[in-house]
Amino acid sequence: MEQFLSNAHRILLGENPWSFLLEVLLRSAIIYVLLFVTMRLMGKRMAAQLSVSELAVMITLGAAVGVPLQTAGQGLLPAAVLLICALIFQRGLSTLSVRKRSIEVRVQGDVTLLLMEGRLLMGNLNASRLTPARVFSELRAQGVQQLGELKRVYLESTGDFSIVRYRRPRYGLRLMPPARFALDLPRHYSGRLACCCCGHVRDIRPGEQMQRCTHCHNVQWTVAVGQDLRSELHDEDGPENRLQ
Secondary structure (H helix, E strand, O other), rough: OOOOOOOOHHEEEHOOOOHEEEEEEEEHHHHHHHHHHHHHHOHHHHHOOEEEEEHHHHHHHHHHHHHHHHHOOOOOOHHHHHHHHHHHHHHHHHHHHHOOOOHHHHOOOOOOOEOOOOOHHHOOOOOOOOOOOHEEEEEHHOOEEHHHHHEEEEEEEOOOEEEEOOOOOEEEEEEEEOOOEOOOOOOOOOEEEOOOOOOEEEEEEEOOOOOOOOOOHHHHOEEEEOOOOOOOOOOOHHHHHHHO
């Protein structure tokens, strides 16, 4: 068929006749039923947030059903066989994962502890390829105002963040805007400071020089806040000597 912009038949249907539209409707109905049954047999997890292996199966399903829906020369039987193979693979892998924890960890991934007692575990963040800013963003989305509210934060194998809160929040690094600012401390300041990177909280006495954080080696510190988010910085000169 010659390729001209004025050739509406080629643009709309390619080399297929108009009657192929009816065949597309039939193919779509059959593929939909097959896909629906396959998804149901794969279990409820396929309707939830997907793990890596489940996402791979989902992409395989999409690739299997795409060609027979649009290509007149492609039969439906190969797509049905692909759906059945994907079903067998996913169900078999799920069965092995239930029987052996090691297989589940290798396939699905394992939970990672990101925060403990109001402080980020930087080694685990680096292993998970996460930055503190990314974690803080996720925590803010869950209504966390400062790290002292949290006892544990876990990164699930699905990529979700699970948090365990203290009943009575402690002092911690503020997460809500305005953002964390490094402090220019007056000489006579004493109180609680939080590391701007990992959230580690420590007390400082008047005249004491701030050192690097013992956990993440960060040099920037800010005022640790309590449950009401009010600053612990109380100096004789008032609020003008607070944050930069």
